[in-house]
Amino acid sequence: KVAASPSFPDLSSVRAWRRQQMRRSRAIATRRLSSCAAQLQRENEQLRSELALLKRTLSEKGDVHNGKELSHFAGARSEYTHELRFFRPEDGIPHPLPCFRLIDDLGAVVPEAAAHVPEMSREEAMGMQATMLRVSECDKVFNEAQRQGRLSFYLTSRGEEACAVGSAAALEPSDWLLPQYRELGAALHRGFTFDEVANQLVSNSLDPARGRQLPLHIGSKERHFLYVKSTLGTQCPHAAGVAFASKLLGTKQVSLAYFGEGCASEGDIPSALNIAAVHGCPTIFFCRNNGYAISTKVSEQYVSDGIAPRGTAFGMPVLRVDGNDILAVYSATRHARKMALTEGKPALIEAMTYRVGAHSTSDDDTKYRTKESPQAGWTSERAYWESRAPTIRFGRYLQSKGWYSVALEEELRKQARKEAIEALNKAERAAKPSYEHLFTDVFDSPPWMLRDQQAALRDHLLRHQEHYSKFVVMEQADKS
DSSP states (O other): OOOTTTTSHHHHHHHHHHHHHHHHHHHHHHHHHHHOOOHHHHHHHHHHHHHHHHHHHHHGGGGGEEEEEEOOSSSSOOOOEEEOOOOOOOOOOOOOOEEEOOTTTTTTTTTTTTHHHHHHHHHHHHHHHHHHHHHHHHHHHHHHHHHHHHOOOOOOOOOOHHHHHHHHHHSSSTTTOOOSOHHHHHHHHHOOHHHHHHHHHHHHSTTTTTOOOOOTTOBEEEEEBOOOOSSSSTTHHHHHHOOOOOHHTTTOOOOEEEEEEEGGTTTHHHHHHHHHHTTTEEEEEEEEEOOOOOOTTGGTOOOSSSSSSSHTTTTTOOEEEETTOHHHHHHHHHHHHHHHHOOOOEEEEEEEOOOOOOOOOOGGGGGOOOOOOOTTTSSSHHHHHHTTHHHHHHHHHHHHHSOOOHHHHHHHHHHHHHHHHHHHHHHHHOOOOOOOGGGGSSSSOHHHHHHHHHHHHHHHHHHHHHHHHHHHHHHHHOOO
16 A cells, blocks of 8 residues: 655545636636627727738739729629619619628628618527528538438538528518528528428428428428429529419519529529519519539629629619628518519519538539639638638627627527437338329329329239338328
């Protein structure tokens, strides 16, 4: 037995020292996580001074024009403006079209823009941020699930969350939304739950479409959210029709159709713009210009100044907005809605953003994505835009108002991820739709050839139950 030495403290002293160190570490961590408004202001002032120096250095390279900062969006470069102005055909349109924004990359309100910042309660602002975070975490969970073989297909909204959430928040619940396929944020804002999304993704019997849609092709008549369609561009003529019906019925509703700059190359788009303009349909055409279509960059789509100027050719007012600035998106959409109802005119909004992820899980974007950052200091184009994500920008704005903190964001993300995982696990345990739904919801009374095909399929399944037993069981469960 070794005698205690003065140089070696006893175990109780060691435990006390460890507890003291742990308390100190927690205190340091708490101080780091709790970002007060004053501290954030100091950080922003320092960052702004560094950015101002960088802009002066880069002005000779074209990053500043006439004293105004230029955007770096892949879809179109132009001067930023704080003026909320829709350009009309009779006014003439500047080239290039300026890009409207309210908060800068650090989340600070840009000079002279305060008058255009929408009045928003803490609850409403925090709800928008929480929805964007839920989209982000939902995308992570379901994208990972596809890679694990649990889903057949998925599309993420990374980097584009503000476009969907900000525009949906600016409308009334009775207004119609016609999505493309990167509008999960609009769906969640309208009340979709993770359970409903997961049921559709795995195509179980709880999916209202009975598994007859691609994953993430969701919709709800009750929420005025039309089903996503993979027939690219068809939602835009539909939106003109929906708005025209509203006009005839006098219901004071607008329709908003989402589409991308790649989708703008489809023939449906000019047809939709012309129909809406000629008939005075209260339609908002919302183009998410994220710089990339599937397997295609914008330089292979057009050589013009983006998409917005096309609207003036059809006689409608147009606006280009910073799609990563949720406050600017909200204000622009709100203004377009008022204009559509009071003037009986459609409008085209081009929201400049960046698609951080691949087009879908079936796409390898390394084959066509630009690797170089638009500015020095970042390792890639993707890294440059990830540092300017809508959740970061709006989060810093909320921090400056004393409504938000890093610790709160971590908690919101953790909760959203937990809910998404639980929803996926629950959806996978649910039964699959009956084979009978291959033949339903098309004809009121199925013709004889479909009845014959259904009978033949049923006979085949029953004769080979060792291979198809679960489908037969589910058919019986459906009837019970």
